[in-house]
Amino acid sequence: MGRAWIIGMGIGVLAGWATADDAIALRGGGIELRVAADGKIVGVRGADEGHELLSDKLPPFFFQLTLNGKARNPTAVRLDEDAKQLEFAYSDTGITAQVAVHSCETHLRLTLRAVHGAEAERVQLLRLPLAIQGRVGRVVGVIRDGETAVGVQGLNTHTRAGASKTGWGGYLYSCAEANRGGVIGASMALFACPAAEALKRIGEIEQAEGLPHPMLDGEWNKISRTAQRPYLIIRYSVQNMADVLSLAERGGFRYVYHSNPFDTWGHFVLHKKLFPEGDQSLRQCADMAAGKGIRLGFHTLSGFITTNDAYVTPVPDPRLGRLGSSTLAADIDAAVTEIPVADAAPFKQRQALGAVLMGTEIATYDRLAEGDAPKLVGVTRGAFGTTASAHRKGDDIGKLADYNYRTLFPGIANGMMDEMTDRLVELVNATGVGMMSFDGLECLASYEAGGDYPRNRFVDRCHRRWRYDVISGASNLLHYNWHWHTRMNWGELTQSAKMDIDFYRAKNCEFYRDNLLPAGMGWWRISPMRADCEATRLEDVEYLLSKAAGNNATHALSTDPGILNRHGLAGRMIELVKLWDDARFGGALTEAQRERLREKGKDFRLRAVPAGGCELVPVAYGPFYWYCSGAGRKSDSGTLTFASTGTPRPQPPFPISNPYAVQPIRFGVRCLPAYDYGNSGNIDLTPDPETLVREAGLHKEAPTIEVKRDGAVGGEAALRLTASYGAAKKPSYVTRLCSTLPKALNLSSHRGLGVWVEGDGKGETLFIEIQDGKMVRPYYVPIDFTGERYIELPLGEVSLKRFYDYEWNNWSGFSSWWVTLKGFRYQRVAMVTMGYNAIPPSTTVSCRVAGIKALRELPAKVSVLRVRCGEQEITFRPDLEPFQYLIYEGEGAARVYDPDFRELRTVQPVGQVTLQPGENRVGLGIECPGPAPWIRLQSRAVGAPERLAPTQGG
Numbered sequence: 001m002g003r004a005w006i007i008g009m010g011i012g013v014l015a016g017w018a019t020a021d022d023a024i025a026l027r028g029g030g031i032e033l034r035v036a037a038d039g040k041i042v043g044v045r046g047a048d049e050g051h052e053l054l055s056d057k058l059p060p061f062f063f064q065l066t067l068n069g070k071a072r073n074p075t076a077v078r079l080d081e082d083a084k085q086l087e088f089a090y091s092d093t094g095i096t097a098q099v100a101v102h103s104c105e106t107h108l109r110l111t112l113r114a115v116h117g118a119e120a121e122r123v124q125l126l127r128l129p130l131a132i133q134g135r136v137g138r139v140v141g142v143i144r145d146g147e148t149a150v151g152v153q154g155l156n157t158h159t160r161a162g163a164s165k166t167g168w169g170g171y172l173y174s175c176a177e178a179n180r181g182g183v184i185g186a187s188m189a190l191f192a193c194p195a196a197e198a199l200k201r202i203g204e205i206e207q208a209e210g211l212p213h214p215m216l217d218g219e220w221n222k223i224s225r226t227a228q229r230p231y232l233i234i235r236y237s238v239q240n241m242a243d244v245l246s247l248a249e250r251g252g253f254r255y256v257y258h259s260n261p262f263d264t265w266g267h268f269v270l271h272k273k274l275f276p277e278g279d280q281s282l283r284q285c286a287d288m289a290a291g292k293g294i295r296l297g298f299h300t301l302s303g304f305i306t307t308n309d310a311y312v313t314p315v316p317d318p319r320l321g322r323l324g325s326s327t328l329a330a331d332i333d334a335a336v337t338e339i340p341v342a343d344a345a346p347f348k349q350r351q352a353l354g355a356v357l358m359g360t361e362i363a364t365y366d367r368l369a370e371g372d373a374p375k376l377v378g379v380t381r382g383a384f385g386t387t388a389s390a391h392r393k394g395d396d397i398g399k400l401a402d403y404n405y406r407t408l409f410p411g412i413a414n415g416m417m418d419e420m421t422d423r424l425v426e427l428v429n430a431t432g433v434g435m436m437s438f439d440g441l442e443c444l445a446s447y448e449a450g451g452d453y454p455r456n457r458f459v460d461r462c463h464r465r466w467r468y469d470v471i472s473g474a475s476n477l478l479h480y481n482w483h484w485h486t487r488m489n490w491g492e493l494t495q496s497a498k499m500d501i502d503f504y505r506a507k508n509c510e511f512y513r514d515n516l517l518p519a520g521m522g523w524w525r526i527s528p529m530r531a532d533c534e535a536t537r538l539e540d541v542e543y544l545l546s547k548a549a550g551n552n553a554t555h556a557l558s559t560d561p562g563i564l565n566r567h568g569l570a571g572r573m574i575e576l577v578k579l580w581d582d583a584r585f586g587g588a589l590t591e592a593q594r595e596r597l598r599e600k601g602k603d604f605r606l607r608a609v610p611a612g613g614c615e616l617v618p619v620a621y622g623p624f625y626w627y628c629s630g631a632g633r634k635s636d637s638g639t640l641t642f643a644s645t646g647t648p649r650p651q652p653p654f655p656i657s658n659p660y661a662v663q664p665i666r667f668g669v670r671c672l673p674a675y676d677y678g679n680s681g682n683i684d685l686t687p688d689p690e691t692l693v694r695e696a697g698l699h700k701e702a703p704t705i706e707v708k709r710d711g712a713v714g715g716e717a718a719l720r721l722t723a724s725y726g727a728a729k730k731p732s733y734v735t736r737l738c739s740t741l742p743k744a745l746n747l748s749s750h751r752g753l754g755v756w757v758e759g760d761g762k763g764e765t766l767f768i769e770i771q772d773g774k775m776v777r778p779y780y781v782p783i784d785f786t787g788e789r790y791i792e793l794p795l796g797e798v799s800l801k802r803f804y805d806y807e808w809n810n811w812s813g814f815s816s817w818w819v820t821l822k823g824f825r826y827q828r829v830a831m832v833t834m835g836y837n838a839i840p841p842s843t844t845v846s847c848r849v850a851g852i853k854a855l856r857e858l859p860a861k862v863s864v865l866r867v868r869c870g871e872q873e874i875t876f877r878p879d880l881e882p883f884q885y886l887i888y889e890g891e892g893a894a895r896v897y898d899p900d901f902r903e904l905r906t907v908q909p910v911g912q913v914t915l916q917p918g919e920n921r922v923g924l925g926i927e928c929p930g931p932a933p934w935i936r937l938q939s940r941a942v943g944a945p946e947r948l949a950p951t952q953g954g
Contacts, residue, residue: 024079024086026110028103029191029201031150035062039074039088044128046148046192053150053192055129057168063088063099065115066122085113093117106204109155111187112176120183125159125174126152126190129166134195136165137515139477142198143170149198154479155187155209157456161479181453199223199516212460212483216469221486225585227471227518228487230548230577231255231435233558236296237274241285243561245292250571251557252578255435255471256289257297259558265301265407266309268423279430286432297435297471300424302458303417303444304407307353311416312408313385315360319416321409321447322357323349325398329373334388337379339363339397344374346399355383355400355408362386362400401447403440409447412454417444421458425465435471436462442476456480477515488512489554491522494821495533496800497540501547502600509551519553526559526573528566529883529899531748532777532824533797534670538901539603539621539940541573545580546604549589550597568902579606583614586951593946605942613950618660618943625654626798627924628674628934653868653921660943664890665867665913665922667939671880672794673857674931677754681856683747685770685832687739689719692834699733703839707737713788714756716851721766723846725839736769736835744773745854748826752855753779753793758848761786764839765802766847770854771831777824778803783847792855794934796824857882860933867913868923874911882933915941 023034023042034043041060044053054060063086064073074088074097086099095117102109112123134145141161142151152172154161158181161174176186189209193201203220206213216224232253236244248256261282263269275281286296303321311317324346332339339356341347347356347368354365356376366378382388391397401409410416428436444454459481463470471486491505501521509519524544529535548555557577564570583589583606589597593616597604603619656665676682689707703725710720725732747770755768766781777796780803793799803820832852839845862880866873876894878886883899886907893906913922924937 024077026101026103026108028108029106029189029193029205031108031190031192033108033190035077035086037076039063039077041128044130044150046150051148053130053132053148055131055169055171057131057166058127058129058171060129060171061124061127063097063112064124064127065090065095065097065118065120066124067095067118067120069121071122071124086110104208106201106208107153107189107191109187109189109209111155112184114184120178122177123175123183123186125176125186125188126161127171127173128152129171130169132169135514136163136170138163138165139479140202140482140515140517141172141174141479142202142516143172144195144198147195148192149195149201150192151190151198151202153189153191153202153205153209153211155189155211156181156185157460157480158182158453159186159188159480160452161188177449177451179449180451181457202516206483212463214463214469214484214486216471216486221469221471222516222518224486224518226254228552228554229254229585230555230557230581231257231297233257233259233523233556235259235261235274235560236285237271238276238281238284239274240561241288245289245294247561247564247574248289248294249292250578251574252581253294253557255295255297257299257435257437257556259299261298262300264306264309266305266311266410266420268300268420268427269309279427282427282431282433286434290432295434296431297433297437299437299439301405301407301440302438303409303420303454304403304405304440305409305420306407307384311410312362314387316357316362316384316386317416318357319411319414320357320398321401321411321416322346322398323351323401323447325396328358328391328393328395328397329375331391331393333390334381337377337381338369339365339376339379341374341376341397344368344370347374347376349399351402352404352406353400353402353408355402357398357400358391358395359389360386361389361391363388403443409443412444412448417454417458418461421461422465424462428462428470429465429467434469438462438472438474438476438481440476441474441478441481452478452480459484482515482517485517487518487520487554489520489522489556491520492822493523493525493558495797495823496803496821497524497537498543498601499801500821501544506547506600509553512553519551521548521551521553521555523556523558525563526557526567526570527563531751531826534883535567535900536569536573538569538573539619542576542605543603545576546597546606549580549584550594550599552584552594567900568897576606579608579614582951583948588614588948588951590949593948607945609947613948615945615947617945620657620659620941620943622656622939622941624798624801625924625937626794626934627937628792628794629926629928629932631928631932653923654937656869656915656920656922656939658915658917658920658941660941661917663915663941665869665874665888665915665939666890666941667867667888667937669862669865669880669886670936671860671862671882671884671886672934672936673752673882674860674928674933675752675754675792675794675855675858676931677790677792677851677853677855679856679858681750682754683745683750683854683856685753685768685852685854686717686719686850687832687834687852691739692737693739695736695738695833695835698735701727702733703735703836705735705737705835707834710848713758713848713850714790716756718756718758718848718850719834720846720848721834721836722844723764723836723839724844726842728841730841732764732837732839732841734835734837735839736833738831738833740831741829745829746827747829747854749857750854751795751826752857753791753796753852754855755779755781755791755852756788756850757781757783757791758788758850759783759785760845760847762840762843762845764843764845765837766849767799767833767835767837768849768852769833770796770829771833772825772828773830774819775822775824776820777826778820783845858931860931861929862926862933862935863929864925864927866923866925868925869913869915869920872911872913874909874913876907876909878907880935 026033032045076089098113100111174188326343329340365376605617703723705723780799885897888894
């Protein structure tokens with residue numbers, strides 16, 4: 001049965017203090033809040049039918065005050081109808097609080113007017129547990145199921161609000177703090193409405209309460225079609241603006257965004273080479289773009305200040321943000337490198353720079369020596385172009401707040417942060433730029449009072465002073481700033497496109513839906529082959545575009561003209577952006593089609609047809625099959641095994657699925673190098689067991705692990721790794737041993753790995769990782785075998801799928817998703833680690849590992865490639881070299897591409913192979929003049945095309 005919604009605007013009329021038998025009923029905005037005599041919330045309703053929404057799983061709070069560090073709940077409440085306020089009493093302390101109550105059609109507003117008898121450090125306006133199972137908008141402060149939405153909105157920059165998810169539903173909350181904007185004036189709005197109307201209701205509250213309600217092209221930014229458009233991230237300048245705009249028009253991009261236009265952050269001085277006349281040059285670029293119907297944007301790091309900025313050098317601004325201050329414990333001259341301080345506390349957190357401010361000098365220190373006479377040791381005087389000078393005992397010395405980007409921060413209370421926002425206001429208003437990102441806002445919470453207030457203030461001050469609509473987003477979404485920001489678009493560049501979309505970016509889209517925001521699929525790139533990843537594949541780009549269309553989500557292409565010129569399929573990819581975008585906004589896709597596009601693992605192509613319009617083609621890509629015959633090696637040490645399957649030397653025939661009608665075989669082959677475990681150019685990575693140290697900070701449920709020398713495997717000295725896991729219900733978290741190398745290694749031509757393993761067959765995953773100091777490349781070995789086996793992996797990238805299978809859902813210490821997928825420097829390998837993941841419950845595992853070698857990449861060539869299915873065979877003579885591709889689309893000639901997908905030649909096949917519906921067993925054979933390389937095979941089958949409706953313009 002549906003629910004009839006309360007629109008009543010009254011307050012329960014109970015004069016004097018509420019009695020034990022009665023409750024004050026506060027009504028407004030479709031919600032009824034019932035407050036008992038002791039000030040506790042005893043009921044919440046959102047409909048006339050009397051559906052009780054209050055959960056008994058958690059005690060509710062209502063105007064709880066923190067006084068002298070102690071939280072106090074009210075013990076009595078009364079309603080003063082004349083003053084339209086609630087008066088709360090707090091035990092027998094004599095402390096009272098006055099809360100203004102305003103009831104209207106859209107919401108119930110409650111504002112703390114005054115606290116008498118004490119200074120409150122904090123007020124918890126609300127903690128409201130709700131018996132609603134469904135979506136919890138943690139940031140926007142809305143909990144909703146299929147029928148009902150109940151929400152809270154903070155009504156100013158210093159009132160925090162939001163929602164938390166629990167196993168039984170969730171709770172709304174709102175609070176404010178004296179040192180983070182103030183307690184008096186803390187104000188919130190409560191509402192209830194049909195779930196489908198939650199976003200509309202928030203917009204109405206924004207307008208009624210003077211909250212931000214930014215418009216974009218005549219629409220509220222939360223429903224604007226412009227907000228859902230993709231944008232282009234590229235380093236534009238006065239020199240290349242014409243080419244950039246041509247590229248944007250080709251891809252249908254309406255916004256072009258600069259990733260870093262600044263020479264310095266703080267005063268936000270534009271790069272001289274890119275914008276010779278400063279703001280005027282950026283205005284020139286914006287005017288050129290406006291002539292094409294395109295708007296420009298740029299990236300900022302909000303409150304970050306670079307050390308080359310005028311706020312720092314040559315004379316530092318005394319208002320720079322601090323973690324704390326002390327005084328000098330003795331006189332010092334301009335040359336001393338140890339500085340005595342009266343109080344060690346401010347300097348215990350050194351951070352990245354270890355910067356201190358003394359008058360007009362900044363110095364940096366290596367460490368703090370504590371004790372009875374604390375001092376800063378390893379001091380560099382006159383840092384960042386400041387001047388070293390003498391200072392007297394008792395002079396001020398401040399520990400400057402800094403960040404890993406080697407940047408400083410502005411003071412907040414002293415107005416310096418506001419000054420920085422004023423510069424951003426000036427820049428935007430003077431240039432006509434229409435998009436800006438507030439990256440790094442979260443760091444404004446790390447010093448001084450911190451919290452949400454400075455972050456809210458930074459964004460609010462910019463938006464309220466800009467003279468026109470500006471799209472904004474941030475790396476850190478807060479409740480108040482939700483109103484200002486047009487969209488979020490998290491999801492940076494990684495190395496495993498499809499899995500990254502299905503795991504990380506799809507999860508982001510769910511977060512956006514929970515929080516009533518336009519969806520975003522993150523950034524992506526078109527890039528040539530690098531040492532750590534292959535060139536961007538066309539099917540990966542189309543996968544992202546199809547998922548963006550299905551989710552009605554924005555996305556951003558990050559690239560530059562030089563890269564586009566190197567990638568052979570870049571032009572086609574740019575055209576696909578416009579093709580998909582026109583279909584999305586032109587009404588060509590039905591809701592049923594969008595639903596199919598959203599399915600994980602489902603691929604589609606969109607192609608234009610000669611008669612006009614376009615058609616949607618389902619595509620089924622097979623898994624990667626990795627194959628090496630091992631022929632021609634100087635030393636074929638045992639049985640080659642590819643660790644993604646755990647089977648000895650995977651031999652065709654491979655199972656290839658065709659879910660569609662009978663069709664010719666389609667596939668792509670990528671050639672990789674050949675390796676030889678016996679080659680003298682290999683590099684030994686086997687660590688000395690004495691150097692292996694258990695990783696610090698592992699999950700509390702991580703298994704124990706130990707290592708010792710133990711005989712030999714495959715003729716190589718072996719290490720036995722033993723790990724025990726006691727939990728009874730789920731596979732283990734990661735446990736890892738780490739060994740720092742004496743000297744960083746260059747493995748850019750040694751990316752393959754060979755290792756001997758004696759398995760115990762218990763189903764755990766053994767891994768060996770190399771680390772470049774920050775990023776990680778894993779090599780996984782599933783232990784589904786017993787006895788000795790030689791394992792060879794041609795690249796670290798072959799294990800990325802297994803990374804998702806295991807690491808994504810198993811807390812993994814430093815090997816989290818981003819350090820594994822966002823790049824790797826093979827030329828700077830600094831550490832080798834070994835360990836286990838996914839150990840079965842209540843199990844001890846023990847394997848021997850020997851002869852870990854980074855394998856030298858050897859030249860190789862595939863002169864003949866044969867594919868067989870049943871009695872049919874098709875033969876190619878591609879002369880395929882490492883990292884080149886052969887792509888065959890089922891008819892005509894195959895194409896051979898270089899590592900950047902630039903076409904080299906065509907190859908006419910002999911024979912044919914037809915795939916029947918269902919599973920087909922496909923054999924593979926190669927002929928090589930020298931050692932056999934590894935090759936990667938992936939099949940593809942296409943379904944019947946589906947003609948889309950004509951586009952109506954967008």
